[in-house]
Amino acid sequence: MDFAIQVVAAKRVGDDRAEVFSRPHGHLFVLADGAGGTSGGAAAADAVLAGARTFFPNSPSDCVNFLRDLDRRLTSVGQTTAVVLLATDSTVFGASVGDSSAWLVVGAAITDLTQLQNAKPLLGSGNARALGFGPLPLVGRMLIGSDGLFKYVPHDRIAALANLPLTDAAAALIGAARLRSGALQDDIAVIVAGRRDVPGDGIGGDSPPSGAAADAGSLARRGIS
Numbered sequence: 531m532d533f534a535i536q537v538v539a540a541k542r543v544g545d546d547r548a549e550v551f552s553r554p555h556g557h558l559f560v561l562a563d564g565a566g567g568t569s570g571g572a573a574a575a576d577a578v579l580a581g582a583r584t585f586f587p588n589s590p591s592d593c594v595n596f597l598r599d600l601d602r603r604l605t606s607v608g609q610t611t612a613v614v615l616l617a618t619d620s621t622v623f624g625a626s627v628g629d630s631s632a633w634l635v636v637g638a639a640i641t642d643l644t645q646l647q648n649a650k651p652l653l654g655s656g657n658a659r660a661l662g663f664g665p666l667p668l669v670g671r672m673l674i675g676s677d678g679l680f681k682y683v684p685h686d687r688i689a690a691l692a693n694l695p696l697t698d699a700a701a702a703l704i705g706a707a708r709l710r711s712g713a714l715q716d717d718i719a720v721i722v723a724g725r726r727d728v729p730g731d732g733i734g735g736d737s738p739p740s741g742a743a744a745d746a747g748s749l750a751r752r753g754i755s
C-alpha cells in the first residue's frame with residue numbers, strides 16, 4: 531500500500547498529528563487533532579501516536595478498547611480527537627472519536643467510515659465514546675483528515691483532489707483549505723492511501739526524505755510497501 535502524509539500548522543506550533551505504522555498484514559493509520567486552546571492538546575495527540583506504536587489490532591473492538599484505555603489515561607494530559615484504522619490489501623476497520631474523519635473515495639463516491647462517530651466528549655475527557663467501524667472492503671482511495679480539512683473544503687472538492695496521484699493529493703488538499711492570503715484557518719493533518727494495483731494510484735515523482743518539511747510548520751512524508 532502507498533500513502534502520503536501532510537501535517538501543517540496554522541500557526542507556528544500545531545496540535546495535529548498523523549502517522550502510519552507497518553503491521554504484519556497491513557498498515558495501522560493513526561490521526562489525532564489535539565484540542566485547540568488547551569495546554570494539553572498537543573501532548574494528548576502525541577500520546578495517541580505513542581500508544582499506537584505498540585498496538586496490533588485484529589478487530590474493530592480492539593480499536594474501540596484501545597481508545598477507551600487512552601481516554602482514561604489522558605485525563606491528566608489533555609484532550610484530542612483520534613482515528614485508528616487498520617488497512618490490509620482487501621479490508622479496512624477501526625474506531626474513532628471526535629470530529630476527524632476517515633473516508634473511502636471511489637471517483638466522486640464517498641463512504642464516510644466515521645459518519646456515526648461521537649464528536650464529543652473528546653478523548654482524554656474520561657467520558658469519550660469511541661465507535662468502531664468495519665470491517666469493510668478496501669476500495670478506491672482512503673482519506674483520513676482532521677477538521678481543518680473537512681470543515682473548510684467542500685466535500686465534492688475533497689473527493690476530486692483525493693483521486694490525484696498520491697504525491698499531489700495530500701498537498702492539493704492542504705492547498706484547497708488555504709485562504710487567498712495562503713493562511714490556514716486551522717491546523718490540518720491528512721493521510722491519503724491506496725493499493726498499488728488500483729488504477730490511478732501510482733505515486734510517481736521522487737520521494738522526500740522522512741520528516742522533510744513541505745513548508746514552515748509542516749511535515750510531509752510518503753510511504754511505499
